[in-house]
Amino acid sequence: MNIRQLEAFHATMETGSVTRAGEKLGISQPAVSKLLRAFADTCGFQLFVRSGAGLTPTLEARLLAGEVERMFSGTQRIARLADAVRKREWGEVSVAAPAALATRYLAHALAPFLAGQPDLHFTLQSRSSPRVTELVAAQQIDIGLSVLPFDHPHVDAEIIMRFAMVCILPVQHPLAGKQVIEIEDLRNEPFISLARDDCSLMSIDRAFQMRGVQKRNRIEVPLSETACGFVANGAGVSIAPPFVGLDYSDQIVRRKLLPEITMDVWLLTPNTRPPSLAAERLVDFVRAAVAPFDQRKAGHQPPSYRADAKIGNLKP
Structure with a gap:
């Protein structure tokens, strides 16, 4: 018994025809028939009887079909999960940031990203900058934001924003x-x-x-x-x-x-393990979220100083 035999059986049960099963699997009708015969020999009983132009499954085949269907449903779930991981739509990401960012602004800025990722579990912690650095160094969070520089062999650090009070x-x-x-x-x-x-x-x-x-x-x-x-x-x-x-x-x-009065915001990430695809995507979104306030950018003009802009309507 092998996966190709199970695929041929599953496709034939679904379509009721060896020809249509071959079309679904992308193989010839004789190849499907050969796989079905091998599967029946392995099982030790007949799976189908010919009825006119089609096939009728035996009682024994119908008993097997339920279990085979559950198996293929499981593989489909695995395929969907792999696709979601590849598209960075699944996983777990934890972020810690000072209260000035975590209390309101990050919720406002990251909500559009998270709304489009229903399978992503997100945790946001409000912590002082010294505590954020400790959490990242201990690998207890995926992403840390701190207003204090941090030099540690197990932590990658970069300035992502310089803002003026x-x-x-x-x-x-x-x-x-x-x-x-x-x-x-x-x-x-x-x-x-x-x-x-x-x-x-x-x-x-x-x-x-x-x-x-x-x-x-x-x-x-x-x-x-x-x-x-x-x-x-x-x-x-x-x-x-x-x-x-x-x-x-x-x-x-x-x-x-x-x-x-200017302050820097540092992005801290553990470097002892590769980041998840979801964490990588969230880092990109965090960079975009703080960009409107980054004074290092050429021609920067804080949105809060523009007469035609309301800070509450920012869409990073």
Whole structure:
């Protein structure tokens, strides 16, 4: 008993004809008949009786047919799975990123990709940059995004975005009419600050110190998205990445900040094993998702500064 005999039997049961079975398998009618005879000899009983111009399966053949059908259904599922893997539509991919990216923007940016991959299991973790680097080095995640550089023999690292922090203001704030906000403009303004362990806080505080401006911290929050919520409700102003606060596009404005406070986003991947095809495709999509904010690109103009663009409608 071999797979070609089973294919001939399965095709003949489906079509009811040796000729049509040969057409389905791409072989001649005599070749199908030879395979059926060999299969019957192996089984030890007759499989078909001739009835007019066609064949009628015996009771024994019908008993075999159900099991053979299940076998071929299984091979079809394997073929569909292989096709999905080849097209990067199946698999498991895990990503860890700082809260500024993971809380809202990545969900917004990656949703179109994931909507088209129903068989892809995706996990997104919100972690601090130091923790992201640990997870990648330990091979516990497939893709890490970090604002801290990381040098490790088992990790590949590349900068995929350099963005400038922006000043976040309530829509009706007196400073909202300015296209560029200078640190001096924020003197005595109630400030919504991030927690002391946030990687961007040191850079923000340094910008105030360099200009001799005392930052008036009024509220401390754990997330940039939370800061945007307070700003949207008129509690103060803040400095945040340009891709946060998508849900408040009608309540807040983003303005270019001087002096510029820039930060890099590093893409980290384990290099001790080849990435899955699904992970490779997701990496490409992540690059496209952050591209609108990458200041390294020639002629870059952040979408949040364009008068005709709403950040909430970005489609990377």
